[in-house]
Amino acid sequence: MNWKHLIASAGVYFRTMAIFIAVWWLVAIWTDNQILLPTPLIVLEAAMDLALDLELFRQAGISFGRMVISTTIASSLAIPLGLAMGLSPLFEKIVDPTIEVLRPISGIAWIPLALFIFGIGNALPVFIMTYAAFFPIVLGTVLGVRTVDRRLIDAARTMGVPQRTIVLRVVLPAAMPSLLVALRVGVALSWTAVVAAELIGAPSGLGYAIEWYRELLMTPQVMSFIAMIGVIGYICDTGVRWLNRRFTPWAAVR
Amino acid sequence: MTPASAATGDAAWKRWVIGLALPLVLLVVWQIVGTTVQGLRTPVPTKIIAAAGIMIASGDLPMAILQSLGRVFAGFMVAAIIAIPLGLAMGYSRAVERNVDPLVESFRPVAAIAILPLAILWLGTGTAAAVMIVAYAAFFPLVVNTVAGAKNVNPTLLHAAATMGISRLTIIRTVVVPAALPSIFVGLRVALAVGWTAIVAAELAVGAKAGGGGSGGIGQMMFIFYAYSIELNRIIVCMISVGLIALVLDRMLRALMRASMPWERA
Numbered sequence: 317m318n319w320k321h322l323i324a325s326a327g328v329y330f331r332t333m334a335i336f337i338a339v340w341w342l343v344a345i346w347t348d349n350q351i352l353l354p355t356p357l358i359v360l361e362a363a364m365d366l367a368l369d370l371e372l373f374r375q376a377g378i379s380f381g382r383m384v385i386s387t388t389i390a391s392s393l394a395i396p397l398g399l400a401m402g403l404s405p406l407f408e409k410i411v412d413p414t415i416e417v418l419r420p421i422s423g424i425a426w427i428p429l430a431l432f433i434f435g436i437g438n439a440l441p442v443f444i445m446t447y448a449a450f451f452p453i454v455l456g457t458v459l460g461v462r463t464v465d466r467r468l469i470d471a472a473r474t475m476g477v478p479q480r481t482i483v484l485r486v487v488l489p490a491a492m493p494s495l496l497v498a499l500r501v502g503v504a505l506s507w508t509a510v511v512a513a514e515l516i517g518a519p520s521g522l523g524y525a526i527e528w529y530r531e532l533l534m535t536p537q538v539m540s541f542i543a544m545i546g547v548i549g550y551i552c553d554t555g556v557r558w559l560n561r562r563f564t565p566w567a568a569v570r
Numbered sequence: 571m572t573p574a575s576a577a578t579g580d581a582a583w584k585r586w587v588i589g590l591a592l593p594l595v596l597l598v599v600w601q602i603v604g605t606t607v608q609g610l611r612t613p614v615p616t617k618i619i620a621a622a623g624i625m626i627a628s629g630d631l632p633m634a635i636l637q638s639l640g641r642v643f644a645g646f647m648v649a650a651i652i653a654i655p656l657g658l659a660m661g662y663s664r665a666v667e668r669n670v671d672p673l674v675e676s677f678r679p680v681a682a683i684a685i686l687p688l689a690i691l692w693l694g695t696g697t698a699a700a701v702m703i704v705a706y707a708a709f710f711p712l713v714v715n716t717v718a719g720a721k722n723v724n725p726t727l728l729h730a731a732a733t734m735g736i737s738r739l740t741i742i743r744t745v746v747v748p749a750a751l752p753s754i755f756v757g758l759r760v761a762l763a764v765g766w767t768a769i770v771a772a773e774l775a776v777g778a779k780a781g782g783g784g785s786g787g788i789g790q791m792m793f794i795f796y797a798y799s800i801e802l803n804r805i806i807v808c809m810i811s812v813g814l815i816a817l818v819l820d821r822m823l824r825a826l827m828r829a830s831m832p833w834e835r836a
Contacts, residue, residue: 329672336673352691406588413589414596420820421813422767427774428796428805508681512771515683523684530687538691542684549679 354536362536363543371525376544379510379521382438383552386445386506387499394450394502395495398457399483402491408458415454423448423509431517441513441521448509449502456498460491493564500556507549522548613802621803622810630791635811638773638787641697642765645704649761652705653712654754660713661720662746674713682707682768686775700772700787707768708761715760719753720746755827762819770812788812 337356344355354362366372401408423444434440464487472482514523522545529537597615604614625631660667682703689699723746731741773789792808795801 325668328668332669332672333676409585409588410592414592417593417813419813420816421809422770422816424767424771424774425792425809425812428792429802429809431796432800432802432805508683508767511681512683512775515686515775526684526687530691533691535688535691538687542680542688545684546677546680549681553679 351533351535354539359536359539362534363540366537366540372540372544375520375522375525375541376548379514379523379545380548380552382441382521383445383503383506383510386442387449387503389442390446390449390453390502390506391499393446394453395457398454398495399461399487399491401454402458402461402464403483403487415451419451423505424512427513427516434517436517436519438518440517441510441523444509444513445506449506452498452501452505453495456494456501457491459498460494461487463494464490493560493566496556496560496564500553500560503552503556504549507545507552511545611800611802613806617803618806618810621801622807625804625807631788631807631811634786634788634791635815638769638789639815641700641787642704642762642769644697645701645769646708646762646765648701648705649708649712649765650758653709653757653761654716657713657716657754657757658720658742658746658750661717661750662742667717674710678710678714682764683771683775686772689772690776695776699776700769703768703772704765708765711760711764712754712757715753715757716750719750719757722753723749751831752827755823755831759820759823759827762823763816766812766816766819 340353341356344353347353350358363372397411401411426444426447427440430440430443434443468486468490469482472486477485510521511523511526514521515527516523518524522541526538526541526545529535529541601615604612604617622631656670660670685706686699686703689702693699693702727745727749728741731745736744769787770789770792773787774793776790788808788811792805795804795808
């Protein structure tokens with residue numbers, strides 16, 4: 317993609333967004349109610365205030381930190397489990413039904429029970445997000461291990477490479493593309509769950525901030541934080557896609 | 571399931587035993603630990619089954635599930651009516667895609683539950699807000715998959731249709747839609763799953779934050795069992811119901827997919 321093309325598509329982007337903002341502005345003037353629908357200018361002012369105050373970034377940092385911790389915990393549980401399931405058919409037969417029974421129960425449905433167990437605090441959102449990210453990562457790892465070329469494993473075995481090394485040097489790299497795609501889904505799901513978890517059971521974070529300002533009927537602030545959720549979500553997705561390209565350049569990632 | 575293991579009845583039987591062993595062991599351990607702890611509220615499998623019986627017999631659980639399902643279908647239909655035509659137009663015409671895509675991509679990373687406060691503000695704590703959340707959540711997977719499907723049309727077919735002087739609308743109806751159908755169905759499946767998760771979240775959050783504003787549904791039912799009576803057995807019954815409904819919805823759409831597209835082996 318050359319720079320002329322880039323400028324053209326940026327032009328289209330700004331044109332579309334300008335139309336959207338103009339429509340919003342007109343509807344806001346027509347509604348004439350700053351609580352129901354503030355004008356874009358007022359929202360921008362509120363966002364600037366929150367940004368200068370650093371509150372916007374502080375709450376976003378808390379939520380982002382929770383997401384990173386959760387996906388790290390989820391990966392460190394799910395990847396070894398997925399590797400074991402992919403490598404041993406017997407182990408998979410034993411564990412798979414249990415996973416399939418739990419998987420349809422969304423992380424969000426765990427919130428009331430988790431509230432009772434953990435109370436309101438850091439543990440609740442981390443638990444919910446870990447749960448949400450866990451299943452796609454397990455399934456992606458299993459899928460990745462299954463697609464490993466058997467001949468590579470057999471070749472390594474013929475050369476007397478120990479099992480541990482085969483897993484680390486042959487299976488894991490070959491399963492990597494599928495694993496990173498699964499990580500992308502896991503990150504997206506856990507970011508969706510963070511808002512619900514924080515809205516109900518956390519004393520801080522973006523979800524909490526949205527709910528706090530909603531109760532004060534400060535709609536411009538609510539909208540600023542909603543936009544921040546989108547921004548962080550977008551950054552996370554771009555980040556994981558960059559990881560995909562960086563670590564598995566041989567796999568075709570769009 | 572590998573063909574080899576399904577071939578003989580004996581192997582299939584063995585598979586079942588191996589598969590059920592771990593869940594059964596876990597349930598038995600849970601039951602034993604739960605009864606030895608003897609806490610008043612400690613959930614144990616037998617109590618959960620009893621609670622499920624009471625909740626089903628009284629009609630509370632089926633009613634709450636029906637209410638939530640009604641909202642999911644309403645929101646799902648709204649999303650489908652907007653997203654599928656839009657997706658077809660975006661996939662068929664490059665100009666439409668270029669102009670609309672920035673808007674779709676800007677809102678896609680915003681989680682549906684995040685707009686719940688706005689939905690409550692605009693539509694109150696009742697059904698309308700819940701339907702809006704489901705529609706928002708279901709919209710994006712539908713659009714993205716429809717666009718992908720509509721782009722996947724064999725260009726030779728498009729050229730052939732154009733050569734025969736068929737109008738654009740007819741081309742979309744007879745060439746683009748059938749080609750995009752498998753992808754649209756994938757979108758519908760994802761959208762339904764996402765919508766079901768969103769409704770539970772929306773009802774939970776409304777129950778938690780809007781006071782006893784009476785929105786009903788399975789999500790609020792769960793929250794009431796937590797907040798007012800701490801009945802863990804009943805909360806777990808609700809969780810199992812949420813999982814079962816998710817599974818049934820997915821199976822239904824898959825069956826529909828096979829019935830409507832026998833040529834597609836998904």
